[in-house]
Amino acid sequence: MNALYDYLSVGTDYLWDPGFGGIFFNDYWVLQDLLSDNCFETLSSPEYRNISEFRFTPDNQRFELYWQDLYKTINAANVVIAKVPNIEFNEQHRLHLESEARFVRAMMYFELVKYFGEVPLTITPTESADEAFISRTNLDDVYNVIISDLEFAESNLSNNYRVGDGRPVPFAATALLGKVFLTKGDYDNAAEKLYDVIESGKFYLWPDYADIFKISNMNSGEIIFAVNFSGTLSEGFKPNQYHVRLLPSGLDVDGEGPENAHGLELPTDNLFNSFNPLDRRRSVTFITSYTYSDGTTINFEPHIGKFWDQEAEPRGNNTNSDVIYLRYADVLLMYAEALNETNNGPTTEAYNAINEVRKRARYNGVVEQNILPDLSGLSYSEFCDAILNERRLEFVMEGSRYNDLRRFGKLVEAVEASGKENINPQDFHYLLPIPQRERDLNTKLTQNTGY
Secondary structure: OHHHHHHHOOOOOHHHOOOOOOOOOOHHHHHHHHOOOOEEEOOOOHHHHHHHHOOOOOOOHHHHHHHHHHHHHHHHHHHHHHHHHHOOOOHHHHHHHHHHHHHHHHHHHHHHHHHHOOOOOOOOOOOOHHHHOOOOOOHHHHHHHHHHHHHHHHHHOOOOOOOEOOEOOHHHHHHHHHHHHHHHOOHHHHHHHHHHHHHHOOOOOOOOHHHHHOHHHOOOOOEEEEEOOEOOOOOOOEOOOHHHHHOOOOOOEOOEOOOOOOOOEEEOHHHHHOOOOOOHHHHHHEEEEEEOOOOOEEEEEEEEOOOOOOOOOOOOOOOOOOEEEEEHHHHHHHHHHHHHHHOOOOOHHHHHHHHHHHHHHHEOOOOEOOOOOOOOOOOHHHHHHHHHHHHHHHOOOOOOHHHHHHHOOOHHHHHHOOOOOOOOOOHHHHOOOOOHHHHHHOOOOOOOOOO
């Protein structure tokens, strides 16, 4: 079971395997914003650039490696789920370990269906190549496994055994169930699960948006589930790629600033300009200048700097920052969205949920400013637009935007309005291509329309 967390972070072959780490090492959060109006790629490598421009084909290696990593993790979870029930030891601990594996398996299949739609479903360990050569499974059947796994985890995860350091708690399963139901279009069940998380009182918004990304606040307060990374801690070298990929290059002068930053993914002007200039999220999300210890300040085009805790990690290199998968603001905005859908328009509770997020954004670190007024009096479609916009401002580079645009049916429209150059978004891009190498090996795999 412990090995599963390596699949999530650095991968099974350490940092230098072809996938450049595990599930959450980089592509989980990079792909979602490149496949949207939020960011564009600066690398000359065609893999990421073609993704950013919506000119990718089934041969794109990023999709192939992500698919492989997801299924590697699923198979590792299948081993745990198959073997642990047969071990004789404390029943509560046994159920908890199985629940951890089921939570991880559900996460992986959820990532697969969001990107690829129908995918091969396997729930037992794959021990021969023949067992891997199976067809794509009906989407409802895959969702049924995801939901069943999360319901099992919700009922059997412990609150006092193996808690912390990036392991799920029962309400993490509840929150993820809410997101699964919302994505599936089951709004009644989504609202019920998300309400359970809110009503529990176990999570809250940090008063200052900047507090979310402080190293000292990892896995507390607003954070419902995050994948643990440690770039400098004694228990192992497991840094994620936030600083390397996102911070501007050239800041390392006389041993100051992140020496390994490359600014690979940059925000579009469309994203930067969508923020009210006084919105706390803008000053936290973007870095546009840097001041050295001698008082010298340099200015540069906006980069994404929200994950850099400059007080805790002034060099900004091998970060201990976790990758957040679920946080309370997400629950509030999903709850508002679900209520809008079930009632064909926003309710008082829906307004309360979105306005709680907006209220936090008014706080500039000292006082609450007279900006971003509480929403009211909106129609169903106006509230949909408000939710989608609020999610954009709240979750930059947190693995959300592509799926949000898909869910609201705004992918092509948003990308075309983004100002990104040389783009070619099409309706069939609502799903990604099944990797060609997988289809070459497994002739039972069909391809998504358009590829």
